[in-house]
Amino acid sequence: MDAGAANSSYNKATNYRSPLQRKNSRDDLDRFIPNRSAMDFDYAQYMLMEARKGKENPAVSSPSREAYRKQLAETFNMNRTRILAFKNKPPTPSKAVQIDCLSGAVHQAKPKTRRYIPQTSERTLDAPDLVDDYYLNLLDWGSANVLAIALGNTVYLWDASNGATSELVTLDEESGPVTSIKWAPDGRHIAVGLNNSEVQLWDSTANKQLRTLRGCHSSRVGALDWNNQILTTGGMDGQIVNNDVRIRDHIVETYRGHHQEVCGLRWSASGQQLASGGNDNLLHIWDRSTASSNSPTQWLHRLEDHTAAVKALAWCPFQGNLLASGGGGGDRCIKFWNTHTGACLNSVDTGSQVCSLLWNKNERELLSSHGFTQNQLTLWKYPSMVKIAELTGHTSRVLYMSQSPDGCTVASAAADETLRFWNVFGTPEVAKPAPKAAQEPFAHLNRIR
Template sequence: MTTTGCCLENFDHTPSESASFGVWERKRKEHVDKTSKTPNKTPQGDRFIPNRNMMNIEVSRLHLQQEIPGKENKQQNNTFQDALLESNSEWRKNFFSSSSSSTCHHYQSALASSLLQNSYHEERSQSKILTFKQKAPKPQEGYVNSLKVLYSQNVLPISEQRRRMIRHIPQTPDRILDAPELVDDYYLNLLDWSHENMLAVALGSSVYLWNANTGDIQELCNVPQDEMICSVSWVPDGHHLAVGTSMNDVQLWDTHRGRQVRKMHSHSSRVGCLAWNGPILSSGSRDTTIHHHDVRIAQHHIETLRGHEQEVCGLKWNVDGTQLASGGNDNLLMVWDNLHSSQPKYRLDQHLAAVKAIAWCPWQSHLLASGGGTADRTIKFWNTTTGSCLQSIDTKSQVCALLWNRHDKEIVSSHGFSQNQLIVWKYPSMVKIAELTGHTSRVLHLAASPDGQTVVSGAGDETLRFWRIFEAAESKLDSSSKTWRSSQKSMMKTCNIR
């Protein structure tokens, strides 16, 4: 222990002979001998460990502080050179005491100038970088954000946003009416609501009108007992009603006077669907054809559309009257481009069952929704400009009717077995908003009130149920109703039924 301690004590000054030949010295010599020899192959290592014994740290620090060409820092470099000429301890004392604050100041100034493109001492009101404050700096007087209109033009008032978030859809109908002899036939269209708040419903061989304002009921017309009414459709002015019968004809009735205006016979089988486009009435029949009737002239039959192979059970014009959609028992959905098309623009065959449920989007004229029967059970959305299917939703039951919300991006569908329900969907996410049950048979027909808020459903259980489904702000409701009335009046100025 004594000898070892003595060796360690004299190591830095006069090492002994025995210490110089210690174990560690022999290992060092062996390592030098090995590294001095030329290796057989080039080392493949990826690390470089510098030999710091050959480096002078103080000289290197001096070189780092020397003048850089083009920079005005001669005075600062002279200060560092003078400091480095002193002793090591004195240099450290001066550097950390006097030069540290100056160096830190210049470093912060350079950093701020680089990041903010401005001097460190100048105020920059529109930037929070390197600024520690509780509140953001105020903009200059008169400053207007150019993006304010872009991000605020579609923002709803807070009161309306809150009202929409908590919108409640009642699960029970507001009113239930008996509808005896309402035919349980999937291919017929027996319900329509006029813009004068008159509901027309076909019960067996008769057509009844129910005044939603007063609750009065009147029988408008009837056909022989062995025949039946197959379809009803209000003309846009609200004064006349088109009636399709199983006697292969289409009748026009003046509801104010309670008399028949004319009868149009052109089909060879029952007329199960009707659709108006201004003064033009389109009718779909079991004879697989679609006829266009101009009610202003004596020779009313102006065009015949052929494309379906079985009964035409769905027929709707889009909002601007440029395209007609038809659905048939042949599982086909067709889009016709104008009144005089000999061939359909698109022949869409993706449904696997009869296509009766057809609804055009009220705010986008080339967006079409269609629903399939029992073997299909899907709601499909189509772009009728390109003919592409945008999406398809499996509803798990027969789709009987579709109806869009005129005030918001929603759509309601009615179904058959097994729930016989109505479903309110949010478009385009197709998330279920509400599911309304109560009917005991398939819900075949849907119609909307003039204000677009109440939906009436007709089912095979011989009842009519009125649901408060949709809701709109008063301002939007007034503007939409005025726009609709003005457009209908302008469209019907040239419509003189003969």
């Protein structure tokens, strides 16, 4: 059938109805028939009589009559405006049940209660000599539930299970201060980036330095991230280097795209894509399948929408190709990206410098920390980006955030030299087992210098 015939058939079908054709029940959805059993006839008669009396004798009134009218109004609930009812009142909700389709068993469903979000930190620790530098990354919470923080030339470890604090390393003035720290996936080994362009690898359990990575950069190393046995470093020289810590010649790939300091690095959960942000206001997406030492400038996407330094980066835990990025004081925006296409999905002006971002692992929420002027933590509902809560307490910009292994508690470190812990993400419905320590990628560290 050609298009003309199809259109003709459609017009006949829609504009003509056979006398014996069954009428579609949807044709009269605007016809409402009052439901007498659901109507309050006493109230209806009162309203009709009052309306009539008001028209006939508008000036007739007395104190006793007004008192009587007030009593009637309270009795009949004068806030109601309708005297016709078209359907019965909804029944009182009963306790929800869940039925197993296979066995037929009936289970009592637990009602979902609204999560309480404390507005104050549950714990505050002193963090003297914390470097007030937007471009550094000095806080990280490892999978073994140990929090690492760099204060000046010293790296401290705080065991969240018992509250014990220990010192990992104190550097001399020529090497320090510490400019970045990052736990390896096993929660035992930790990388420490230094102001002198070197990176040290430590075994936190044995409190022993395993090796020093040299030649990666020509100036300080402000950003680190792990991709299994690959340690990725970002420096003030604008270079990004992939280091295989298992081998002596550790530099395996170099990415060149930034022309100012690299201050943000995050590998996706799949380990396939790397997001990098810099002081040049650029955000790059690198893909391991296309970027290599033979083509070091072949980024997958070069994103130029931010108008200030891009430090805050966070990959979405429930959508692998969704990345959130935050801009500095001249930008103040949180942007969301589809990293497959490079499209900007949304941009939200937060009104203040975005220092760090964290996704809630249990709910569709995003937490951001900010600088001037409120120095707050803001919890957003995704994707509506409606503010759920604002957490205040820090008196200077909240430079660093990190999340506990169970995803419930957030640690924040600010230029006011305090470390605060917030129970902002609540308790997961089902506790996830702790990841098993993967020692194999680091088995060779003790033999390599």
